[in-house]
Amino acid sequence: MMTLKKLFLALSFLLLVLTGCSHERKSPLAAYAPAMKPAFEAELAGLAYMPRYDVTLNISPDQGWLQGKALVTYQHSAPGEWHSLYFRLYPNLKRYGGSLNVLDTEVDGNPVIAVYEADRSALRVPLAAPLPSGKRVSVYFSYTLRWPQNRPGYTEFGESQDITMLPEAYPMLAVPEPNTEGDPQWHLDMPANWGDVLFSESSLYQVTATLPADMVVATGGAEITRTVSGPSATWRWVSGPSREFTLIMSPHFITATEEAYGTEVTSYFLPEDESVGSRLAGYAAAVLRVYSDHLVPYPFRHYSIVEAPLTFHGMEYPGMNAMGIGLYRGYRSGLEFLTVHEIGHQWWYNMVGNDQINHPWLDEGLTEFNTVLYYEAIYGKAAAERLVRRRWMAPYENLKSRGLDATLEQPTTAYTRANYETLAYAKGALFFHALREKLGPGKYDRALRAYLDRYRWKIATPSGLLKAIADSTGYDPKPLYDKWVLGR
């Protein structure tokens, strides 16, 4: 018979063993779990291959600058031995008008001399020793970043109307195009003045930012802590798989929240735009539900939709979308459609990535056309058909009649400001419309789910899309592709 004391000792020992085990089992990826819905936390265990960013920012919004530190851990999983890594410094693009200045660079703790390339929008980091396939490397940067302030009109980077936009405010790994041997071809394309700038791999983020305590900060991550110390506060966020980490802030933001299948939806807006700002939280929750039903569930615990100095435009970020101030105040008829479009990018951009410079129609066409899933679900079939005619068929027919038709399979730089949206968005949407007409709604959803499954957190290509459709439905989409995407 066991004495009470022995029983206590045995239980204590058992407890020690159990907690010891669970401690050992705790993977470094567990740090990102708060960003994921409980049903998707387990997915993190399979994402150890992803780049990890640990970014610390000391931000002075009034001065328009920050001091940053970024530790980037990269696993080289392609073939061949590499001699350098390339990073993009997007703030240095003329289009952004910022200035990211790298002060120190270290590789695995040893100082190296990094070299600016591509008009300072890229940085080559030499590796002290060749990096064999399968090995990890960590690169540390300290840097300063300045951004334009008081900008009039459309501001995708910097401060305008008391709102500060900080996308890609740190050195970001460029995307390698693997070679069978030796160094890869790194994507260092310069974007056009229209279309998106970013091409990146899904990564995991931990971001710490110190700011004035009265600032309201929106991100696509999960806030872990906020510590106020005198006039400043330090925030800490983590993300799930994300192609970037963006901060949008204003001392004036107020918020409204909704819930969608376990995701907390937060709308951030200026006080004078409260009625539209609260309405957006409702639209966003509805869109997340409809797309989760048709495609695959939105996996994150948080989603933010944020008023931003983007005139009548919207912009996608992982776990977050920005909506132009003009949409809250003037062009309200476009508000709901643009909300549906932008949120679609959580699937076609963040979940399934693609080269947005060289195949811009791939995510834009899908994002644009899949808005019919929402319009059918909320307003019925006739409303969705009206959308197809008015939003895509009519503008495309008009463009064609003016002799401006062109192939979709070209880089954004080969489009013009005049034809970009009608081609990449409207004609792109019409390709997916033709595909859905051919397959029927059920098979169409199945094809998209196959595509999502194959390229989840990866980078898709047009040929990958065609193969996913053919493999999952038995229908070869090549003739439709030749007509709508390659044709002119």
Ligand SMILES: [Zn+2]
């Ligand atoms: Zn878009």
